[in-house]
Amino acid sequence: STVLRKSFDEALGVTGTCPENSLLYVALGAALYADKEFVLSDVAAALDEYAATATYASEPPLFANKEEYEVFHARHMSHSVPRVAFGAQCGPVHIGIDSGSTTVKLVVVDEQSQILYTNYQPNLGNPLPLIRQQLLKIYKEHPGLKVASVTTTGYGEELVKNAFRCDFGLVETVAHFTAAKYFMPDVD
Numbered sequence: 001s002t003v004l005r006k007s008f009d010e011a012l013g014v015t016g017t018c019p020e021n022s023l024l025y026v027a028l029g030a031a032l033y034a035d036k037e038f039v040l041s042d043v044a045a046a047l048d049e050y051a052a053t054a055t056y057a058s059e060p061p062l063f064a065n066k067e068e069y070e071v072f073h074a075r076h077m078s079h080s081v082p083r084v085a086f087g088a089q090c091g092p093v094h095i096g097i098d099s100g101s102t103t104v105k106l107v108v109v110d111e112q113s114q115i116l117y118t119n120y121q122p123n124l125g126n127p128l129p130l131i132r133q134q135l136l137k138i139y140k141e142h143p144g145l146k147v148a149s150v151t152t153t154g155y156g157e158e159l160v161k162n163a164f165r166c167d168f169g170l171v172e173t174v175a176h177f178t179a180a181k182y183f184m185p186d187v188d
Contacts, residue, residue: 004128008163023125079183081109086116091146095138097166098175099127099156106134111148113182127156128163135164 009016063069090110098105104127108117119134139145150166152158153175161169170178180187 004132004163008128011162011165081113081115081182083115084110086142090116090142091144092148093145094148095135095150096175097131097150097152097160098154098172099123099131099152099160101155104130104134105154106131108138123156127160131160131164 005016005018063072086108093108093110093116096105096107096109100123102122104119104121104123106117106119107115109115117138121130123130149168150164151168151170152160152164152166153170153172154160155172157169157172160166177187
């Protein structure tokens with residue numbers, strides 16, 4: 001959106017451009033990466049004639065039977081973050097945003113690390129408007145909300161951090177580790 005681009009420009013102190021067909025640039029880069037020309041009908045014929053002959057190494061299944069899976073599932077379900085009502089007087093809160101390559105996840109927690117709000121949705125290749133929509137929803141429903149921090153992670157960490165002037169950006173593996181330590185303080 002025009003408003004989002006303007007906000008992004010202001011946050012970065014630049015004047016960006018949005019060239020025609022810019023959403024196709026990644027696909028164009030993939031197409032241009034090829035270093036050899038092919039005749040499409042030859043490729044189609046080769047695919048029709050292809051027969052898999054390779055053997056594949058594999059690992060044993062994670063679970064030998066349903067009972068092993070159920071034990072695993074019960075163990076993992078025993079660890080959860082408390083969820084409480086997101087009241088009008090909540091705060092200060094911390095907002096975490098995971099902008100992945102295909103999805104956007106957002107969580108709001110209070111000072112006791114209790115979950116007040118979550119959102120999980122496909123990013124449709126354009127995460128910023130979706131994140132903006134969720135943040136506006138939170139601020140509209142909780143106008144006096146005191147936000148202590150906003151941290152981003154994931155594939156779009158820097159993009160989201162700069163677009164919304166978030167406080168911190170965290171490498172995704174560190175975010176995973178931090179979450180694991182919440183449940184198992186001795187994890188390394």
